[in-house]
Amino acid sequence: MSFRRTLQGSKPLQSILTITVLLLIYILYHFNWFNFLNSSSISTPEEINSLLQNKDTSVVILKKTELVSQGLQRPFLDESLFHVRNWNLHGNSLVENDKYIRLTSTAPHLASNMFSKMPIEAESFEMELTFHIHNEDAKHGLVGDGLAVWFLDKPSNIGDVFGIENGFNGLGIMMDTYKNGKRGTFPFVNLMLGDGQTYYNKGTDGYETRLAGCTAKDILNPSSKETKMRLVYIKNGYLSIDFNFYGKHEDWTNCVTLTDVKLPHVKYLGLSAETGQLFENVDIIENKIFALYKPDGNFVESIDELDDLIKEQNEYEEVTNSLQDINAKVENIKSKTGGRNRAFKRKLSSQRRRTLKRLQNAEKRIKEKEKLARLQKYGDEDATFFKRIFRTILWFLKIIIYLAIFIILCWFALIIYRVQKQKRKQKSTGLLD
Template identity: 90%
Template sequence: MSSITSKTQITEKIIQLLKTLPKDRLKHYASFKDSQLQRFENTQIVQDISEKDLKLQYIALKELVNDKYKNYYKLDDKLLKPKGNPDYYNRLISEIKGEKKETLFTAIRTVRTLQGSKPLQSLLTISVLLSIYLLYHFNVFWFLNSSSTSTPEEINSLLQNKDTNIVALKKTELTNQGIQKPYLDDSLFHVRNWNLKGNTFVENDKYIRLTSTAPHLASNMFSKNPIEAESFEMELTFHIHNEDAKHGLVGDGLAVWFLDKPSDIGDVFGIENNFNGLGIMMDTYKNGKRGTFPFVNLMLGDGSTYYNKGTDGYETRLAGCTAKDLLNPASKETKMRLVYIKNGYLSIDFNYYGKHEDWTNCVTLTDVKLPHIKYLGLSAETGQLFENVDVIENKIFALFKPDGTFVESIDELDDLIKEQNEYDEEASSLNDINQKVENIKSKTGGRNRAFKRKLSTQRRRTLKRLQNAEKRIKQREKQARLEKYGDEDATFFKRLFSRLLWCLKIIIYIVIFVILIWFGLIIYRVQKQKRKSKSTGLLD
């Protein structure tokens, strides 16, 4: 090095060494070779570097070119041939030299091979198991039990007694909460059985309008008497409309209430806040940031919980559904069907299109407790935006079993259906036997009356014995399945699938827990190693 005395000579030596470096096969944002050549070929930059620094850089570059550090910091096979992917660096070098081009499959293996990557295997396993669980959770496997499951709409139709051939319930109309045309009492010119407050307008043979197309209106109407039924079904017909509204901007909607007492005019859809009971708010204007409107929001108030209008009651929402077709329906009316059963079953359907029995379920809940004394109310309000809210009709019926007691649960429908099936079978058999007797009688005269009575009695006894025997057998089978599997209607495939699903869920939870612990240990060991080791290099 003593012969190299000038900065120019040192620079020339550095440039010669840089030119011996191979051309980069991979494209970079900046090439080391090109950037350093550009640097040392610039005389202005070289003049700013001291001769001592130039010598040090020449020595470092020379040792780098001669692979001095390859032997000095020798790498063993543990690093050069990783256990998870032993050919990683060989394939990478082959790609750089242009000897062998990577395919999509080998490129994926270059990143991390599945065969040797336990984290990737674990994550893939979790993803598959989680996908299976989500598919089942969102009822993708509906075909496994669809034949034995009724939809909420079908259950509500049964409770409405729409098809007496299936099950016959005893219904009593609650006229004190009904609304029908003409609305006004002829003598007092008031709406029968209802107290109206606020900006209501009655068109006697058309509708009761709670709000019209004017800003800042509020009104409500409550029944004078509480609902005297523990189980009931109600069908409300109404019309929310404002065809002249720009971009469909209207407000604020219609609400149906089941409260412990009638309310004065207030700022929650026309009633006072902190109510006690159930509110079903058909909200047509979005105040908060969540949801798609119109939206049906349910809230069960306790007399002290506050309804937040700014968030559309999101914090206190019991359940809800989007109801896009609630506003300006083509049929000029919307129907809401509500079914409430004593044990807490509550289901709400809507008919948006005016088609017969074309119901869409909104919510179905099984643990809703209404106040013991409950008044039915309807209310509406407008703000800066407005709409017409017209109440057209309301019919409400108490639901009784054939023995005169209230329907207490959905499970009772099964027993009622079975009883009616037995009755229909018995009636059909009786008609067949009577027809045979009449045919014999027409040939042999009145001598067969005794035969007819005997045959009828014998038929009833035989039929009853068969029915009782069948019932006992079925009951024993159900009881055995209930004791053994916890489900009286369990079939082999249903039990097998339930067990597999339960096992998958347990496996998912265990695997997730193990993976979390494993990742935690990895992070802990890496951090611990960083604290213990100090790494230095040429650039330090």
């Protein structure tokens, strides 16, 4: 007799099977395995990248932690070791301690690179690099070959691709100042995502392996004596690169914005340059890099989350600034009138109350959103570290209990099945007798 007939003929077995199915449905629902995330509308990449530069704000909803191990600032040398702090330099580099790190100078066939000693310990980050590519004395303005920024799975030795070895694994951002191939307007910023096996073709300026790029004619001999490159990378693959060519505050030009760039899990930051028959000075002046966190301490997962956090931050700051302006007006009136202008003071007091109310509402919305995030993630809007540990232990205990119940039910089902089978066997034997 088949299991189906046995199931149809045994009500206890049917009950056990029903309870098992309901138990499985409860487990799936309880641990939110049926839920899916929905995407929200986002701002333009330029807007988000610009808002990220507000490092002096007093209220930062988007948490940013500086990654000192990949940073560069003057003076560059460690006074005790006379090496650049946290970096390894190779090749023809020159360090002017209070000015710059010169990767190449005005001489032919030079190459150098520098890689951070430690990998970037952030899955989402923002970086701002300040550099200067220049050779005002070059005949007919011809120079070569440029500067490259790297995010590789390991540091590289000196090689023939802007000062690193070919066949790299990771992202290369090559600011190429000399045109070897037939295509494009130079200087040109060329992005390549290497897999460790694909090679960069110098003769065509990497055209065959180009991921994206943009023309950057003002990167050479800038009037401001420096150029800034801003890079934003988010865990889910968002990559955006902007340049500030003219030294004006917040005057950024977007070069590329991509949404599916996967950097190596272990990634070392590198800077490199080389010259050929033509040459130029490539000076590194400063580098700042920040890890990007959500309020709950996890890395920003997507640009949607980043956009929401920045909007909340801007709203909070706008209200705070309004309150500060009102306080400044009050102090100004007090100093001029000695506190006699009561009508104006009442007006300012009313404005202050309204602004405080807006500020309180903004704080309330932020706290409610954080509570909702904790509720969705941990099942408790007021979850603390110890509560989460306790809940994790309970979660494991529940799983163990559910498994035990499931095993017991299966054991009972097996017993019932054997009893039913034995009864049928006895009936069959009786008929034969």
